[in-house]
Amino acid sequence: MSTEFGTFITAHTELATPPACPEVRLHLATEITPLWLASEEFLHQHNLPPPYWAFAWVGGQALSRYVLDTPDLVRGRRVLDFAAGSGMTAIAAALAGAATAEAAEIDPAALAAIGLNARANGVRVTIADGNVLDRPDCPWDVILAGDVCYERPMAEAVFAWMRRCARTGARVVMADPGRAYLPKTGLMRLADYEIPCSLDLEDRTSRTATVYTIVG
Numbered sequence: 001m002s003t004e005f006g007t008f009i010t011a012h013t014e015l016a017t018p019p020a021c022p023e024v025r026l027h028l029a030t031e032i033t034p035l036w037l038a039s040e041e042f043l044h045q046h047n048l049p050p051p052y053w054a055f056a057w058v059g060g061q062a063l064s065r066y067v068l069d070t071p072d073l074v075r076g077r078r079v080l081d082f083a084a085g086s087g088m089t090a091i092a093a094a095l096a097g098a099a100t101a102e103a104a105e106i107d108p109a110a111l112a113a114i115g116l117n118a119r120a121n122g123v124r125v126t127i128a129d130g131n132v133l134d135r136p137d138c139p140w141d142v143i144l145a146g147d148v149c150y151e152r153p154m155a156e157a158v159f160a161w162m163r164r165c166a167r168t169g170a171r172v173v174m175a176d177p178g179r180a181y182l183p184k185t186g187l188m189r190l191a192d193y194e195i196p197c198s199l200d201l202e203d204r205t206s207r208t209a210t211v212y213t214i215v216g
């Protein structure tokens with residue numbers, strides 16, 4: 001893990017628990033604006049995307065809650081948290097008894113946050129090599145993806161890959177609060193969760209996020 005990223009993360013976040021998953025401790029931004037202002041220069045210098053890893057997104061919280069509430073989904077299985085951000089769902093899977101919990105991320109600062117967060121929860125989370133969307137194989141029993149429908153090109157690429165993985169036998173479970181690029185077909189609803197959230201981030205104080213599995 002880059003020490004520089006680790007230092008930046010610990011300086012600008014606090015260890016806290018997401019409202020829907022008090023079992024998980026994460027380095028989270030307490031307020032959005034100070035982190036954004038502090039990080040602008042740092043992110044630019046290091047050519048990094050916005051700090052998604054500093055927030056427990058409502059989709060990820062619903063998915064993590066589902067994993068903690070239905071541990072049989074992951075117990076003894078090889079699990080991937082795709083687009084892991086803070087690593088919240090990979091940590092939930094490890095706490096729920098996954099044989100291995102892996103996280104996929106393309107943001108190097110998120111990878112550092114995942115390492116810090118896994119350590120804060122006393123669990124092992126490994127990092128998947130490269131961009132998993134480009135991999136021809138699918139070495140996981142269960143793929144989890146929280147809040148991945150916020151940009152069209154990403155959502156299209158992710159759903160094509162998740163459908164491919166589902167066809168090869170992986171159980172694919174994702175969660176979303178109704179973002180713009182959530183597909184209208186090929187999903188079966190598993191559970192709904194009402195998740196408290198920040199007015200600054202979501203423009204409201206709570207959102208319903210739905211957990212789905214990929215079908216067809």
Ligand SMILES: C[S@@+](CC[C@H](N)C(=O)[O-])C[C@H]1O[C@@H](n2cnc3c(N)ncnc32)[C@H](O)[C@@H]1O
Nearest residue numbers: 052056057060083084085104105106107146147
């Ligand atoms: C809205 S955040 C969701 C984070 C987490 N799942 C949650 O719900 O809290 C989306 C994350 O997707 C990551 N991402 C985007 N494209 C990706 C890709 N091809 N592979 C892995 N991660 C990706 C971004 O870096 C970002 O951290």
